[in-house]
Each structure stands twice: as structure tokens, then as C-alpha cells.
Amino acid sequence: MEREVLHAWLAQATEEERLVYDEIRLFWQGPKPVANPADTARAFDRLLARIDEAEQPALAGEAAEADETGGRVVALPRPARWRRLWLAAASVAVLATGGTVAYRQYLAQPSGLAPLSYEERTNPRGTKSKVLLADGTAVWLNADSRLSFPATFSGARREVYLEGEAFFDVKRNEQMPFIIHVGTHEVRVLGTSFNVKAYKEDDAVETAVVTGRVAFIRAALPAAAARDTIYVVPDQKVVYSKASHELRVEQVNGRDYASWNQRSLIFQATPLAEVAKTLERQYNVTVRFEDERLRNCRLTGRFKDQSLREVLRLIEMTRAFDFELQNSTLLIKGLGCDAETPESLKPLTI
Known part of the structure; x- marks a missing residue:
């Protein structure tokens, strides 16, 4: 009722x-x-x-x-x-x-158990950290992200809350599922390794699997009677669109999504708008576009242990972009891709 x-x-x-x-x-x-x-x-x-x-x-x-x-x-x-x-x-x-x-x-707690007390780890832009949870689960927390977790796990489930991005290597426990709350949705596993990207300002929530199997549980929509669950396995990624509420599964290289915690940046035909967000979070800068159409250009490239200026110099080698970096503001300009049909062109590759 x-x-x-x-x-x-x-x-x-x-x-x-x-x-x-x-x-x-x-x-x-x-x-x-x-x-x-x-x-x-x-x-x-x-x-x-x-x-x-x-x-x-x-x-x-x-x-x-x-x-x-x-x-x-x-x-x-x-x-x-x-x-x-x-x-x-x-x-x-x-x-x-x-x-x-x-x-x-x-x-949430069974009768007789004390309520859980949550701790919080917050990473500002430009920083990363590793969190070891009480059950032995390891979490690598990315820049501009927040993780809330209990000091100890008790009851029937292990529950944490994430805003931003994190890579999880979950200690297996078949009697006590591990649940990550991302907004109104859940990622549920028994024991596996995977990446979750759930920034509030992003258009989508993504979960990419490296080992094991992961269940992504979408919150029930007002007109729906139940929640939707999609299972993904290694080298698959589930993407939830906040605008359309649609779920889709893509084939990916799962290990690419664990690369950021090893000080690597990997872009695979990534829109420059998404590249800009990554640069903002990783290097603590503000990115502007001289021409908004540049946001649609796509970039493919791999970077390892490189400073922001080194990354920009490599991108400039495509001869499609120029950059101005003053203090903590980065301006992206240049010819870019075909402004009429940017999505139809082959991604610029470094």
C-alpha cells in the first residue's frame, strides 16, 4: 500500500x-x-x-x-x-x-548487534590512496572521490558507500556478500576485482570487471515493480545512463580500468570532454575549451608516470590541439577534428 x-x-x-x-x-x-x-x-x-x-x-x-x-x-x-x-x-x-x-x-543490523559506525576516506583532486578494510578487502580510491566504510563488518552483508572512482579487490566470503552503494544503485559481489566509476557530475555509472563476476543492481524506477540486475564477467563493463536509465554491457580490456592506480592514464576513443575531466581530477586543474566543438573529438593514447606538461606535449603531437597552461587553468584550443561530424572520424591516436 x-x-x-x-x-x-x-x-x-x-x-x-x-x-x-x-x-x-x-x-x-x-x-x-x-x-x-x-x-x-x-x-x-x-x-x-x-x-x-x-x-x-x-x-x-x-x-x-x-x-x-x-x-x-x-x-x-x-x-x-x-x-x-x-x-x-x-x-x-x-x-x-x-x-x-x-x-x-x-x-540494518540483526537483533542484539550494535549499530555500525562508519569511517570516511576522502581524496581531493590530484591525490590517490589505498584503504584496507577490516575483512581484508583492498580499495584503491581515485582522485576527487569519497569512500564510507564500517570499522568492522557484522551481520549478513559487507556494505560500503562510494562517490567517485575506486578499484576493489574484495576478499571472498560467500556467506557475507560485499555491496557497494553508488547513489541509488548497488554493485554486489562475493569476492572479485573490479573498478567502479560513479562521479556525481558524470553522465554514467560504470563497473568494469577484471576477475570474478559482478552484479550491478539498478534502483527501481518509479513505474517499475522491481530493481534490475545485470551480471558482468572479466573484460566486460556495465554502463548505466543517468539520462535514459538504460543499462548496457560492453566488451573491454578489464585491466585497463585498473591502470589508474598504477599511475597510468589510458584513453580508448575517449571524447575530449571526458579526457578533460580526467586531467582535472588527476592533476588538480581547471580545463576550458576555446571552441566547445572540441569536446566531441576522440582521443586514443596511453600515458605512464608523466606530468601534465608531458601529457600535453604528447597530445600536441597529433597537430590537432594546442594548449595554454597558466597557474591551475588549462585552455584547450586548435583545429581539432572535423567540427561537422566529429563522431564519424577515426579517433586521434598518440
């Missing part, structure tokens, strides 16, 4: 309400500070009471209207009641951001 009400509300929600809903959903899927659930319940009840008081005039108006027309008050939510449901959901997020909600941790 609750799912049906939610889907009905989503069907007529405004764009602004949908955005708030998405923020609330993302919050609940991330780690939260732990607090006394009894205090949380009391605070939530007080807030609902205030919402009820605010709704009384609207409900009274509904009843009066029903009396005048000889009808009855319909049980389905009218606008005021939709607002109450929405405020109730939003209030949970408000309480949670104040550090007073810990329901998620308590409900």
Missing part, C-alpha cells in the same frame, strides 16, 4: 518535489550518525503533531465542502494530505541532517 501511494504521488509531483524526494532517498542510502532511537521517535512524533495542527484548517474546509454538496470526505489524499505525507517524509531528512535519526543503522 505504501509503495502504491508513493508511486501515485510521484506521478503528479512537481519537478521541485521530485528533486527533494531524490535527495531524501539518497540520504537514507548513505551512512548516518548514530543517535538514541527513543529520542528520535519522540522528536518525530512532535513534528508530526505540528503538521497535523497545520492541516486542521484544510481538513475542516474539505468537510464543510462535502456537507454542502451532500457528499463525503474521500479517503484518498487530497492536496493537503499529499502535503502531509510529503512533509512527513521531508521531516525525516531534516531530523536526520541534524544527527538525530539512526533508524537505518539499527534496522
